[in-house]
Amino acid sequence: MDAISFGTDGWRATLDVFTAPRVRMVGQAVATHLDGRDAPVGVCYDARESSRGFAEELARVLAANGFDVLLPERDRPTPLLAWAIADRDLAGGLMVTASHNPAEYNGVKFIPDDGAPALPEITESIEANLAEPEPLPEAEWGTIQETDFVASHAEHAHDLVAEYADETTLDDLTVAYDAMHGSGRGVTDELLAGAGASVERLRCERAPDFGGTPPEPSAEHLGELATHVQDGDASLGIANDGDADRLAVVTPDRGYLDENLFFAALYDFLLESASGPAVRTVSTTFLVDRIAEAHGESVVETAVGFKWVARAMAETDALVGGEESGGFSVAGHVREKDGVLLALLAAAAEREEPLDERVDRLLDEHGEIHQSKISVDCPDDEKARVLDELEGELPDRVAGEPVADVVTKDGFKTVLESGAWLLVRPSGTEPVLRVYAEAESEERVAALLDAGEELVAPLV
Structure with a gap:
C-alpha cells in the first residue's frame, strides 16, 4: 500500500512498482469508495503494452463488487472517458495511463461522476480504502461490456x-x-x-x-x-x-x-x-x-x-x-x-x-510577452523545508526590479512592478523545484531565471 500514492493526476510508477496486485487494490478501493452507487463504472486505457491487461484487472475487481463495467474495444483518450461519465450518468471511471511519461511507466487515475478531476478529498478516500479485493458472491457480480466511447x-x-x-x-x-x-x-x-x-x-x-x-x-x-x-x-x-x-x-x-x-x-x-x-x-x-x-x-x-x-x-x-x-x-x-x-x-x-x-x-x-522555466534538483522530502526557508529569503528586488506583490497560491510568485514575474514551486511529479519567469523579452526572462536559480539553489 505504501507504494500507491495519488499525486497531481493519479498514481504513476515504473512497471516494477505498478503491478497487477497493487492495481487490484486500487480497484477495490474505488469499489469501496463507490459503495451504494447503482450506476455503471467506465474503465479506459492508453496505448501502452500493459494497459489493456491492467484495465481488465480493474474491470474484474469492480464487477466482483457488483458494478457493471463499460470497457472500450481498444485504447482510448482520457477525455472520452470523462465525457462518457457525465453523458451516461456513470458512477465514475478509472483510466489506466501514464500520460506523457515514457513507456516503462504506467498509471491509473479515478474520475468522479461529474467528469472533472478528482479533488484531494476523493483521492484521500481512495487511498484510505486500499485493500485486497473482496468479491461478492458470484451471483451478485456485475457485467463487463465492451462499449463505443468515440461516437x-x-x-x-x-x-x-x-x-x-x-x-x-x-x-x-x-x-x-x-x-x-x-x-x-x-x-x-x-x-x-x-x-x-x-x-x-x-x-x-x-x-x-x-x-x-x-x-x-x-x-x-x-x-x-x-x-x-x-x-x-x-x-x-x-x-x-x-x-x-x-x-x-x-x-x-x-x-x-x-x-x-x-x-x-x-x-x-x-x-x-x-x-x-x-x-x-x-x-x-x-x-x-x-x-x-x-x-x-x-x-x-x-x-x-x-x-x-x-x-x-x-x-x-x-x-x-x-x-x-x-x-x-x-x-x-x-x-x-x-x-x-x-x-x-x-x-x-x-x-x-x-x-x-x-x-x-x-x-x-x-505587448510582447515571453516565458520559460528551469528545474532545480530537490528531493521530495526536502521540498517543504526549502520552501519554508525561501519564505524568509524573498528579496525586495529581483534582477534589479522592485517586487510589487507576492502570490502564495502555489510556492512563491514574485510579481514585479513592470508586470514581469518569477515563480518558484515544487513539482508534483518529479524531485525538482520549478522556476518559471515571464517578461517582455527573452533576455529579461533569462535574467529572471538566473536570479531565481541563485535564490533557490543554495537552500537545497
Whole structure:
C-alpha cells in the first residue's frame, strides 16, 4: 500500500512498482469508495503494452463488487472517458495511463461522476480504502461490456464547436496531426476529418513504446511535425500527448506555438461569440489577463493542477480554463482537459483567423510577452523545508526590479512592478523545484531565471 500514492493526476510508477496486485487494490478501493452507487463504472486505457491487461484487472475487481463495467474495444483518450461519465450518468471511471511519461511507466487515475478531476478529498478516500479485493458472491457480480466511447464524444464536440465558430465546416483547411503513437490516433484525426478538414497523419500507428520517444508534445519532440507544417501545405499542426488530454499546436510562421500564446489566442477566439472569465494556473501567462481586461472580463488564478482549474471553473462559470502545459477545457464541456475537443476548436479558430495572425495582433495590442522555466534538483522530502526557508529569503528586488506583490497560491510568485514575474514551486511529479519567469523579452526572462536559480539553489 505504501507504494500507491495519488499525486497531481493519479498514481504513476515504473512497471516494477505498478503491478497487477497493487492495481487490484486500487480497484477495490474505488469499489469501496463507490459503495451504494447503482450506476455503471467506465474503465479506459492508453496505448501502452500493459494497459489493456491492467484495465481488465480493474474491470474484474469492480464487477466482483457488483458494478457493471463499460470497457472500450481498444485504447482510448482520457477525455472520452470523462465525457462518457457525465453523458451516461456513470458512477465514475478509472483510466489506466501514464500520460506523457515514457513507456516503462504506467498509471491509473479515478474520475468522479461529474467528469472533472478528482479533488484531494476523493483521492484521500481512495487511498484510505486500499485493500485486497473482496468479491461478492458470484451471483451478485456485475457485467463487463465492451462499449463505443468515440461516437457520443465526437457528436458533442462538433455541436459545441459550432456554438463558438461562425463557420461550422473545415473545408479547404489542411491539418497535420501527430498522435505520437498514442490514443489520439483514429480519434482526433477522424474528428478533424469529420468536420471537413484534409488531415495529414504523422505517427498515427500504435507503438506501445511510442517509437522510443516519450509521448510528450513538447518542441523537443515535435520537430518532424514543425518541419512538415513549415515546409508543406498544412495550415496548422496539432499533436496530442499519450492519452490525448493535452495538445500542442504548430503554425507555419512560429513552428511550435507556445502554450501560453495558444491559450491567449483561444480565449480571444471564444470571446468573439461568448463571454465569461478565464481560469489559469499561477504558472500561466498574464497575457490572458490583458485580453480579459480589454473585454471587461476577469481572470481567476489557481495552483498548478487541472483539478484546481476545474474547481474554479465551476465556482465562476468560466468561459475557459487552462494551464501552460497544454491542458484546456471550455464552457459547455466537462471540466476536464481535452486535447481532442481542443484540436477541433484550434482548427475552427485557424479557419476564422490564422493563429499566427491572431497572435501577432494580440501581441501588438497587449505587448510582447515571453516565458520559460528551469528545474532545480530537490528531493521530495526536502521540498517543504526549502520552501519554508525561501519564505524568509524573498528579496525586495529581483534582477534589479522592485517586487510589487507576492502570490502564495502555489510556492512563491514574485510579481514585479513592470508586470514581469518569477515563480518558484515544487513539482508534483518529479524531485525538482520549478522556476518559471515571464517578461517582455527573452533576455529579461533569462535574467529572471538566473536570479531565481541563485535564490533557490543554495537552500537545497
